Amino acid sequence: MLRKLLIGTALATSFAFSAHAxxxxxxxxxxxxxxxxxxxxxxxxxxDLAKEGYAWKDVPVAGGGGDAAxxxxxxxxxAGNYPTASQMLGYTVLDYAAAGVMGDLTxxxxxxxxxxxVPAALQKFSVYDGKWVAAPVNVHSxxxxxxxxxxxxxxxxxxxxxxxDFVALLDKAKAAGVTPLALGGQxxxxxxxxxxxxxxxxxxxxxxxxxxxxxxxxxxxxxxxxSFDNLAKLVTYVDPNFSGRDWNLATAMVIKxxxxxxxxxxxxxxxxxxxxxxxxxDFLCYRFPGTDGSVIYNSDMFGMFNVPDDRKxxxxxxxxxxxxxxxxxxxxxxxxxxxxxxxxxxxDFDACGKKGIADLKKANDGGTLFGxxxxxxxxxxxxxxxxxxxxxxxxxxxxKTSDEAVTELVKAIDDAK
Numbered sequence: 352m353l354r355k356l357l358i359g360t361a362l363a364t365s366f367a368f369s370a371h372a373x374x375x376x377x378x379x380x381x382x383x384x385x386x387x388x389x390x391x392x393x394x395x396x397x398x399d400l401a402k403e404g405y406a407w408k409d410v411p412v413a414g415g416g417g418d419a420a421x422x423x424x425x426x427x428x429x430a431g432n433y434p435t436a437s438q439m440l441g442y443t444v445l446d447y448a449a450a451g452v453m454g455d456l457t458x459x460x461x462x463x464x465x466x467x468x469v470p471a472a473l474q475k476f477s478v479y480d481g482k483w484v485a486a487p488v489n490v491h492s493x494x495x496x497x498x499x500x501x502x503x504x505x506x507x508x509x510x511x512x513x514x515x516d517f518v519a520l521l522d523k524a525k526a527a528g529v530t531p532l533a534l535g536g537q538x539x540x541x542x543x544x545x546x547x548x549x550x551x552x553x554x555x556x557x558x559x560x561x562x563x564x565x566x567x568x569x570x571x572x573x574x575x576x577x578s579f580d581n582l583a584k585l586v587t588y589v590d591p592n593f594s595g596r597d598w599n600l601a602t603a604m605v606i607k608x609x610x611x612x613x614x615x616x617x618x619x620x621x622x623x624x625x626x627x628x629x630x631x632x633d634f635l636c637y638r639f640p641g642t643d644g645s646v647i648y649n650s651d652m653f654g655m656f657n658v659p660d661d662r663k664x665x666x667x668x669x670x671x672x673x674x675x676x677x678x679x680x681x682x683x684x685x686x687x688x689x690x691x692x693x694x695x696x697x698x699d700f701d702a703c704g705k706k707g708i709a710d711l712k713k714a715n716d717g718g719t720l721f722g723x724x725x726x727x728x729x730x731x732x733x734x735x736x737x738x739x740x741x742x743x744x745x746x747x748x749x750x751k752t753s754d755e756a757v758t759e760l761v762k763a764i765d766d767a768k
Contacts, residue, residue: 376404376405376406376665377405377406377407377408377435377665378400378405378406378407378408378435378436378665378666378668378669379408379410379434379435379436380407380408380409380410380434380435380436380437380438380653380669381410381412381420381423381424381427381434381436381437381438382409382410382411382412382420382437382438383411383412383413383414383416383417383419383420383438384411384438385411385412385413386597386598386599386621386622387599387621387622387625387626388599388618388620388621388622388623388624388625388685388686388687389618389621389686391621391624391625391685392621392682392683392685392686395678395681395682395685396669396672396673396678396682399672399675399677399678400668400669400672403668403672405665405668405669408435410423410434416537416538416539416540417438417440418539420437420438421439421443424437424439428447428452428656433452433656433657433658434656435655435656435658435662435665435666435669436486436653436654436655436656436666436669437653437654437656438488438651438652438653438654439485439651439652439653439654440649440650440651440652440726440727440728441475441476441649441650441652441722441727441728442476442727442728442730442731442732442735443654443727443732444476444477444479444484444485444652444654445476445479446731446732447484447654447656448479448480448482448484449479451657452656452657453479453484453485453654453655453656453657454484454655454656454657454658454663454666455482455483455484455657456482456483456484456485456486456655456666456667456670457481457482457483459483459667459670459671460483463671463674465483465674465692468674468692468693468694469487469674469691469692469693470490470691470693470715470720472648472715472720472722473487473490473650473652473691476650476652476728477652484654484655485652485653485654485655486652486653486655486669486670486673486674487650487651487652487674487691487692488650488651488652488653488673488682488688488691489650489651489679489682489683489686489688489689489690489691490648490649490650490688490689490690490691490711491616491617491618491648491649491650491651491687491688491726492616492617492646492647492648492649492689492707492710492711493543493546493547493615493616493617493647493648493649493723493725493726494546494547494550494638494639494642494645494646494647495614495615495616495617495619495636495637495638495639496511496517496612496613496614496635496636496637496638496639496640497602497605497612497613497614497615497619497620497623497634497635497636498605498611498612498634498635498636498637499605499606499608499610499611499612499633499634500631500632500633500634500635501608501633502524502527502529502608502610502611503611503635505527506520506523506524506526506527506529506611507523508520508523508524508611510635510637511637511640512640512641512643513640513641514548514551514552514581514640514641516640517585517640518584518585520611520612521585521588521611521612524588524610524611524612525588529608529609529610529611530588530589530590530604530609530610530611531588531589531610531611531612532585532588532589532610532611532612532613532614533589533590533601533602533604533605533609533610533611533612533613534586534589534593534596534601534613534614535593535595535596535597535598535600535601536589536593536594536595536596536743536746536747537595537596537597537598537743538739538740538742538743539725539726539739540598540601540615541739541742541743541746542724542725542738542739542742542743543614543615543616543723543725543726544582544585544614544615545578545582545725545742546562546647546723546724546725546726546729547614547639547642547647548578548581548582548585548639549561549562549575549578550639550641550642550645550647550721551581551639551640551641551642552574552577552578552581552641553569553574553575553577553578555644555645555719555721557569557572557574558645558647558721559721561574561575562721562722562724562729562730563721563722563724563729563730565730565734565764565768567761567765570757570760570761570764571757571758571761572757575757575760576753576754576756576757577753578753579745579753579756579757580753582742582745582746583745583753585614586746590610594747598615598619599619599622601613601615602615602619602622602623603622605634606622606623606626606628606634614639616649616723616726617636617687617688617689617703617707618686618687618688619687620636620687620703620704621685621686621687622687623687624684624685624687629701630701630702630703631702636702636703636706638710644713644714644717644719645714645719645720645721646710646711646714646715646719646720646721647721647722647723648711648720648721648722648723648728649722649723649726649727649728650691650728651688653669653670653673655669655670674691674692676690676692676694676695679691679692679695680695680696680698680699680700681699683700683704684699684700684701684704687703687704688707689704689707689708689711690708693712697709724738725738725739725742730764733767733768734764734767734768736767737760737763737764737766737767738760738763738764740763741756741759741760741763742756744759
């Protein structure tokens with residue numbers, strides 16, 4: 352489908368580039384990092400490149416899940432208007448590489464030893480046919496709780512270790528007149544939370560079989576039905592105005608104390624950081640109950656396109672800066688994620704960041720590092736989109752029961768394969 356699009360008639364787009372007229376000292380970047388915390392993190396890279404004499408051509412496309420940005424990218428690539436790089440997620444990188452439009456960073460990667468410092472799980476998505484085509488920026492994990500500490504103290508709450516504990520905590524917030532659970536009613540947010548619910552309900556082996564291996568017996572099992580039942584229970588603690596809410600606005604509810612907790616990837620911490628909040632003092636970070644010891648991950652990558660020769664120096668500069676130890680530390684401290692290379696010290700990271708780095712190492716070593724299906728690392732985009740669609744329909748009442756949800760999920764994934 353992607354290949355057909357790339358060779359077909361280009362869609363009209365307002366994000367037009369002229370490859371031949373591009374200044375060799377300019378980096379053109381398509382991304383969906385438009386929240387305050389995300390913009391602050393990206394500014395670290397802009398400043399690093401400015402020191403090398405490169406101007407930054409920003410092409411932001413709002414939408415936390417990146418769907419709108421990827422629609423814009425398809426049109427641009429189909430028209431031959433390649434950006435220097437684009438923020439991308441795992442399987443999307445591989446799709447463009449298979450279509451033959453990605454650049455080759457292998458010489459730079461060999462020179463700088465990326466194969467020794469980047470985890471194998473990330474190399475699976477940044478290397479295609481033996482060539483490096485993308486520079487991993489970070490490792491995010493999605494199975495986190497973000498809690499307002501003042502509200503937690505007010506209700507006498509403690510860290511929930513199980514789903515039952517979590518429900519009891521949410522009940523305490525509800526009794527205190529605080530919105531228990533901040534959620535944005537967008538399919539990628541709902542499915543991101545469901546990733547954690549499935550891992551908590553079924554455990555690591557079940558998550559891998561169902562969400563990464565797409566094992567049909569697991570997908571249609573009673574455990575998956577129970578996962579949907581648990582999701583339905585959590586949704587009863589969401590305020591009635593959640594539909595369509597952006598993720599960072601849900602985070603803001605927790606920051607302000609209007610809600611107790613958000614289930615979200617660690618990019619949420621970037622919003623707390625931008626609001627000058629400190630872990631342990633202003634907010635708390637816990638693993639989603641029942642998932643400690645496992646990490647559900649995604650990784651932002653800068654996919655590098657096959658730009659003309661006069662733009663390749665800028666591309667190499669971008670790739671080199673992205674995987675430098677200094678940038679990996681400075682950027683991820685601000686972004687909330689952890690470095691995409693394993694040899695970056697945790698010295699400058701706060702308590703949540705240090706836990707994230709330690710958790711990633713433990714999961715990587717122990718075989719409990721799993722790709723997020725909601726975030727484009729569990730299965731190819733068509734399957735991920737089918738999954739998000741079914742979960743969202745269930746959350747919004749278009750699918751009524753867990754039995755129906757399981758049936759629809761199996762059918763949707765089969766159709767998408």
